[in-house]
Amino acid sequence: ETPVPSTPAAPAAAASVQVLAKPPVRKLAKDLGVDLRSLTPTGPNGTVSRGDVEAAAGAEPAGVSTGS
Amino acid sequence: MADPDFDVLILGAGSGGYACALRAAQLGLTVGLVEKGNVGGTCLHVGCIPTKALLHAAEVADQTRESEQFGVRASLEGIDMAGVNAYKDGVVQRLFKGLTGLIKGRGITVIEGAGRLTGPREVTVDGKAWTGRHVVLASGSSSRSLPGLEVDGERVITSEHALRLDRVPASVVVLGGGVIGCEFASVWRSFGAEVTIVEALPRLVPAEDEASSKALERAFRKRKIAFRTDTRFHSVKAGDSSVAVTVEGAGGEQSVIEADLLLVAVGRGPVTEGLGYDEQGVTMERGFVLTDDRCRTNLEGVYAVGDIVPGLQLAHRGFQQGIFVAEDIAGLDPRPIDEAGIPRVTYSHPEVASVGLSEADAATAYGADGIETVSYDLGGNGKSQILKTQGFVKLVRRKDGPVVGVHLVGDRVGELIGEAQLIYNWEGYPEDVAPLVHAHPTQNEALGEAHLALAGKPLHAHS
C-alpha cells in the first residue's frame, strides 16, 4: 500500500510532512510487497532504508531483479 | 517443435521489435528480426525523428524571424526545403547507421523481406519458413484515413508524404488536432504557411488535460494557426493545385476551406491485415492484437508489442514493451508496465508534455475531493521569461498522497518530463521534491516551484 506521511499535511505547516522513506525505496517496497510501517527504520533521520526493505523482503543486497 | 531457428523471432524491426531484439541478444538469446523495410521502422524513418528535425528547423526559422526582440539583427530570407530535407535525412541516416551497427554488433540475424505468421511459432519470408521458440509480433502501424476520404499523395496526403514535400505549401488544412496534426501545423506555420486545423472533438490534443489544450489553443491563436474544434470532415474536392475541404460544425452547418493541401492526421491503424495473425488464431479487436499486461497474446509463446497493441502509440512505449518481453522470455520476471507512467510529448511550438493522470481522470479515480491541484505559471519562471515562452506546470496529487499527474505547456518543456516521470513512477510526494531546490535559472525550476506550492510552501508564487 502507499505509505502515508507520518504527519498529516496541514496547509501552512506542510513542510513538516516527512515521509517514511525516499521515493525509490518506497517504490521498491511496494514492488516487493513490503509494508513500510511494519519495519524498524535504520536509515538517517528515522527513515526506512533500502536495506531495511530488502531485508524484509529477503532479497539479495543489490535488490535488483533485472540486471544481466 | 523440434529445433527452432531462434530463441526469439520478431516480426517487424520498428521501435518495439528492435528494442526487443537488442535486449534479447544481450541476454544471450538468439534472435531473428524480420523487416520488409528499414530497421528503425516508422519512428526513425517517417515518424519521431524526421518530424522533430522539421520542428527544429521550424524553431530556427522562428528564432531568426523574431531575432530582433533579442537584439539580434537578422533577416529570414526563406525556407530552403531541399536544405531542410537534406538536414532531416542526414539526421535519420546517421541514426540509422548507428542502429544498424548496434543490431549487427549484437549478433542479431536480420531477415529482409515481408513476413507472414504461417504457424503458431513460424514466420515465412519469401517462401522460407523460420521458427522461433518465442515469436514477437511488432508490425506497427500506418496512417489511417476516413471513409470517403481518399489519400492521393499529391493534394490529400498523410504524414509520410508530408515528410517528403519539396516545397512549403502556401496553405494547408490539417485534419486532426492530435499530436501529429498539431506538430505539422506548427512546422508549416513556422515556415510561413496559412494553416487550419480541423478537429472533431471539442479541443486540440484531446488526450491531454483540458488546461493543456486551452493553453495550446491560446498559443496557436497567437501564432495565427486557425483551428476549428467540434468540427467534422465532410468531403474534399481535390483540384490540380488546391483542395476544397467541406467541414461540418457541431450544429451541422457546413463550410468550405480552400488550401493547397489537405493533411490527413486522424490517427494510425495497426498493420496486421493479411499477416496471418487471424488465421493462426491470435485474438484481435478492430485489427489490434490483444495482450495481457505481460504483452502475451492468447497463443502460447507469442507476444505482441508496440503500435499493434491498443494503447499509447509511442516509440518509447515500444522500447519499453520490447525490453519487457525480452526479459520476460529470459525469465527475469520484469514488472508490468504502468501505461499511465509513460511520458507523452507533443513537440509543437509550444510543447505539451504530460505523465500520469489528467485532473479529470484523477477525479474519476480518487474522487474530486480526493485530489489537489496546483498550477505554476511560467510567467514566474526566469528562464521561460528569457525564452519568451508562456505556459504552465500543473500538478495533480492525491490528497496527502503522491503526485499522480504532471502537465506542462511551453517551449522546451518536453525535456522536463524526465523528472516528472520519476516523480510519478516513484510515487513521490510534493514534500519529497520541495526541499530539493532546483538550479536557477532553469525551466526545471518551474517544476520545483510547483511542488513547493503543492507542498504548501510556494517560493516564487503567491500563496
Add this chain to the structure above:
Amino acid sequence: MADPDFDVLILGAGSGGYACALRAAQLGLTVGLVEKGNVGGTCLHVGCIPTKALLHAAEVADQTRESEQFGVRASLEGIDMAGVNAYKDGVVQRLFKGLTGLIKGRGITVIEGAGRLTGPREVTVDGKAWTGRHVVLASGSSSRSLPGLEVDGERVITSEHALRLDRVPASVVVLGGGVIGCEFASVWRSFGAEVTIVEALPRLVPAEDEASSKALERAFRKRKIAFRTDTRFHSVKAGDSSVAVTVEGAGGEQSVIEADLLLVAVGRGPVTEGLGYDEQGVTMERGFVLTDDRCRTNLEGVYAVGDIVPGLQLAHRGFQQGIFVAEDIAGLDPRPIDEAGIPRVTYSHPEVASVGLSEADAATAYGADGIETVSYDLGGNGKSQILKTQGFVKLVRRKDGPVVGVHLVGDRVGELIGEAQLIYNWEGYPEDVAPLVHAHPTQNEALGEAHLALAGKPLHAHS
C-alpha cells in the same frame, strides 16, 4: 531584549535573504528585510538573470548564423547591443516587479538603506536601530580582483561592467575559466568577438569532473575560443583603446595578449567588511561567515545564508538556505542541506551541468574499486543529433549502490539536471531508473540510456 521589532530581521535582500523573508512571512513570522540596493540582489540584477538573457541572445545569434545547415536561409546582420540590453533589462524588470509584489503581498517590511550589525540582534540603518528575535546575515558577495590588478571599469572590467557594455568588443581577455568566465567568453564569441580565456588551474571549469572540462575545452576549441590553462595573470597595461595583458605559463615563461578589454572573473568575495559582524563577535574566516550545518553562526539567534557562507556561490543554494533558516526559526526542524546535492550549471554553449560527486571525489570517498562509471555519448541521442550538439552524460555510482554523481555536457543539458538531482538526492539506483523508459526523442532520454547502461542493460549503446 524587551520587544524586538521583528521575529526575523534580515540583512540583504538577495537570493538568500529574500527567500528567507518570503518563507518566514508565510510561516506567520514578522519580517524586516534590509536592502541598500534593489530586492533580488546580485542574481536578479547583475548575475544569473541578465547573464542568461545575454546567453540566450547569443544562442539566437548562433542559430541565425548557422541556420543554413537546417535549411533556413537567413543572414545575421549584426548584434544591436542597445536591443540586447533592452531585452535583458526588460526580463530583469519584469521579474523584479514580480518579486517586489510577492514581498509586499506577504506583508514583509522592506527597510531601505545600508545596514550594519550594531548589536547581537540589532541592525542599524540610517541611524535608526531595528531589532529582531532572530537575525539573518545575507549580505552576499561582489567581484574580486587580484593583487596588483586594478579594475577601472573601462578597459579592465568585472561582470557588472560587462553587463552594461554598449558595444560588442572586437577582442577580450577573460581572466578566469570558471563558470562566470566561461559564460561571458561564450556570449562574446557568439557575438563575434575574439576571446582568450586565461586560467591558472590546469583546466576550464575546474570545479567540474575532469571529463566535463575536457568536453567543454574541445567545444570551445571548435568555436575558436582560445584558452590558456596553467597560466597566471602577471600584469596589465591599459591604454586608451586596448589592454596588454602579460601572463605567465606553468614554466614561468611570459607572453602578452592584446585585446580591447580584460574581464576579471577570478571569483567573488563575501560582502562583510565594515558591516559590524567582526565587532559583534561573529566567527569569520577570510571574510566569510562560518556556520554549522543549520546555518547558525556562533552568536545565539544569528544565522547566515548565501554567498557570505563558504561553499557553492549559487542563487538556489541561497534560496535553499534561506528557506531552511525560516523553517528552523519556525520550529519545523528541517533536514540539513547536502551541499553536494545542489545542482550546478554553466550556461555556456555548450552547457555543463552536474550534481553529486565527480569521479575523482567519489573515488576518494569510496575507493576507486568502490565505484563504477558510465558515459553515454550524445552522438547516440536523437534529439541531440537534431540540435547538432555534442557531449555526454556521465554517471558515477557506488558499486551495487546509488548514483552518487551525474555530469552532463551539451547544449540545453542544464534542463536535465532536475531529474539528475532527484536521482542523486533520493539515492536512486540505476536499476530504479532503468525500467522507466524516457520520452523519445528527447535529450532527457540520454539520461535514461546512461542509467540503462549502468544497470547493465544498454539500449541504444554498445554493451
